[in-house]
Amino acid sequence: MENREFGAGPATPVPHRGPVPPRHHAGPVTVTGLAVKVVVLGLTVGIAVWAAFPLVDAGAWAGLTLLVAATAGLCYLYLTRRYVPAKYLVPGTLFLLAFQVLPVLYTVATAFTNFGDGHRGSKQEAIVAIQTASVTQVPGSTEYALAVATTGDPATGPLVFLLTDPATGTVSVGDAGGLRQLAAEDVTVDAGGRVTAARGYTLLTIGQAGARSEEITNLAVPTAGGAIRSAGLSRAYEGKAQRTYDAGCDCIRDAESGKVWTADADLGAFVAADGERLAQGWKVGVGFQNLTRVVTDPNISGPFLRTLIWNLCFAVASAGGTFALGLLCALALHSPRVRGRTIYRVLLILPYAMPSFAMLLVWRDMFNTDFGLLNNLLGMHVDWFGNAWSARAAVLLVQLWLGFPYMFLVATGALQAIPAQLTEAASVDGASRWQSFRRITLPLLLVALSPLLIASFAYNFNNFNAIYLTTEGAPFPADNPSVGATDLLITYTYRLAFGGQGAQYGFAAAISIFIFTLVAIIAAVTFRRTRQQEEVYS
Structure with missing residues (x-):
C-alpha cells in the first residue's frame, strides 16, 4: 500500500468496475415452493376472514384492525423475496405473543380485579340478572307457546326459547340477551301456535329437554317489564320483576319488602344498610387487594x-x-x-x-x-x-x-x-x-x-x-x-x-x-x- 505523505509515488488508481448488480439472497422459485406458499397464505387469509365476522358482530374494531394489519403484513412478508431472516422469525414471534405474552398480561391484569363468580360482567349485566332472577308470575301475565331449541348440540348447545305471541301470532327467539323476532317464512307453527321447525335452530325433544330441565328453568329472557320464564316445556309467561333498579339512588329496590341495596363501586356489588350483599355483582378493579390478601388474611x-x-x-x-x-x-x-x-x-x-x-x-x-x-x-x-x-x-x-x-x-x-x-x-x-x-x-x-x-x-x-x-x-x-x-x-x-x-x-x-x-x-x-x-x- 503506497503512502503519499512520505514522498512515495502516486497511488495506484482503482479501476472503474461499473454499477454493482443487485444481489439476490433467495434462490430460484420452484413450483413446489410456490404451491406451498399459496396454500399456506390462502389458509392464513381464510382463517383471518373467518375470524373477522365475530369481531365485526361484536364491534371489536381494535381487534379487527389488528387482524387485518397482521394478515396484510404476513402476505407482504412472504410474497416478497426480501427480508429472509424475518420469514423465519415472525411466525415464532407471533405464536410467542399469542400463547405466552398475552396470557401472562391477561393473568396479571385479572389479578388486580374481583373477577369471579358474581363478578363476571358489567354493572348493567348485573342489574339485568338481578331483575330477571326476581321475576314472578302475576295475574294477567302474558303467556306464550314455547318450544325449546338450541343453535348447537342438543345436549350441550346454548338454549333459546322459540315464543309465539298469542295476540299477533308472531314468533320470536329469546335468550339471556333479549327477544328477536323471526321472519314468518323461517318458522313452522302447528295449530296450537307452537313452533315445530325453525331455520338455524334445532328443537329439543321431550327427552333432551327433560335432561336439561334445570337449565330451562333458570333461563330468563329479559323484557321491558320483567322477563319471560318457562312454565313447563310447552308454555312460558312474561312475569314482573320484584326487584328493580332505581337510577336516582343507584340502588335496587324490593317491591314486596321495600328493602334497598345501594351500589358500592369499590366492592362491585349492591349492599344493604345491614351489610347484606346481593349475590350478583360486577367486575371492578381492587388494586393490590388480592396480592396483600395472601399475607394479611x-x-x-x-x-x-x-x-x-x-x-x-x-x-x-x-x-x-x-x-x-x-x-x-x-x-x-x-x-x-x-x-x-x-x-x-x-x-x-x-x-x-x-x-x-x-x-x-x-x-x-x-x-x-x-x-x-x-x-x-x-x-x-x-x-x-x-x-x-x-x-x-x-x-x-x-x-x-x-x-x-x-x-x-x-x-x-x-x-x-x-x-x-x-x-x-x-x-x-x-x-x-x-x-x-x-x-x-x-x-x-x-x-x-x-x-x-x-x-x-x-x-x-x-x-x-x-x-x-x-x-x-x-x-x-x-x-x-x-x-x-x-x-x-x-x-x-x-x-x-x-x-x-x-x-x-x-x-x-x-x-x-x-x-x-x-x-x-x-x-x-x-x-x-x-x-x-x-x-x-x-
Whole structure:
C-alpha cells in the first residue's frame, strides 16, 4: 500500500468496475415452493376472514384492525423475496405473543380485579340478572307457546326459547340477551301456535329437554317489564320483576319488602344498610387487594405458607430423588463388566414410555386402602391418603418411579461424554473410585445436567397432574376444605378458580403471580451458580 505523505509515488488508481448488480439472497422459485406458499397464505387469509365476522358482530374494531394489519403484513412478508431472516422469525414471534405474552398480561391484569363468580360482567349485566332472577308470575301475565331449541348440540348447545305471541301470532327467539323476532317464512307453527321447525335452530325433544330441565328453568329472557320464564316445556309467561333498579339512588329496590341495596363501586356489588350483599355483582378493579390478601388474611396466609413449604419440598425431592436414582442406575450400567446392559436399559426406561396420566391413575388405585396392590402385597391396611405424611410419601414415591427413567437417560448420555482418560489419570495418581467420582465425574455431570435439573424443578413445582390425579390434594383438614396436605400452589390455585365453593379468578391470578415470581427467582439464582460452575470446570 503506497503512502503519499512520505514522498512515495502516486497511488495506484482503482479501476472503474461499473454499477454493482443487485444481489439476490433467495434462490430460484420452484413450483413446489410456490404451491406451498399459496396454500399456506390462502389458509392464513381464510382463517383471518373467518375470524373477522365475530369481531365485526361484536364491534371489536381494535381487534379487527389488528387482524387485518397482521394478515396484510404476513402476505407482504412472504410474497416478497426480501427480508429472509424475518420469514423465519415472525411466525415464532407471533405464536410467542399469542400463547405466552398475552396470557401472562391477561393473568396479571385479572389479578388486580374481583373477577369471579358474581363478578363476571358489567354493572348493567348485573342489574339485568338481578331483575330477571326476581321475576314472578302475576295475574294477567302474558303467556306464550314455547318450544325449546338450541343453535348447537342438543345436549350441550346454548338454549333459546322459540315464543309465539298469542295476540299477533308472531314468533320470536329469546335468550339471556333479549327477544328477536323471526321472519314468518323461517318458522313452522302447528295449530296450537307452537313452533315445530325453525331455520338455524334445532328443537329439543321431550327427552333432551327433560335432561336439561334445570337449565330451562333458570333461563330468563329479559323484557321491558320483567322477563319471560318457562312454565313447563310447552308454555312460558312474561312475569314482573320484584326487584328493580332505581337510577336516582343507584340502588335496587324490593317491591314486596321495600328493602334497598345501594351500589358500592369499590366492592362491585349492591349492599344493604345491614351489610347484606346481593349475590350478583360486577367486575371492578381492587388494586393490590388480592396480592396483600395472601399475607394479611390469617385464614389464607397460614395455609398458603404451609402449602408453599410443601411445594418447595416436593419440587426439590422430586427433582433430586429422580436425579439420584437415575444417576445411580446409569453408573451401575456404565461399567463394561455388566452383561446385558441393553436389556436392563430398556427395562429401566419403560416407566418413561408409559403415559403419565394413565400411570398416575394406576398408582392411585394401587394405594387404595381396601383393595390396593401395596396393602394386599405387604399384608397391611394403611390408609395412604388419609394421613398427611403417608399421602406425601405416596406422591413422592409415584414421582420417583415416573421421573427416574428420564434422569437415567440423560445421565447415561452425559457419562459417555466424559473422557475416560480423566478417571484413568486420577486412578494413576492414587485416587479411589469415590474420590474420582466426587472430584471429577460428578462436577462434570452437574455442569452438563444443571439446566435439566432446573427445568425438572420448575416442572415439578407446577406438577398439577401428579397431585390432582392421585390424591386431589387430600387429606383435607376439617376446618379448611380448600387446601389439602398434598396440595401444591398450582392445585390450590385451580381449586380457587374452578372449585365448587365459587370461582375466584382474580385471587387465583394473584396466586399465579406468586408462583411465577418464585420459580423465576429460584431459576435465575440457580442458573447464575451454574454459570460460575461452568467457568471453574471449563
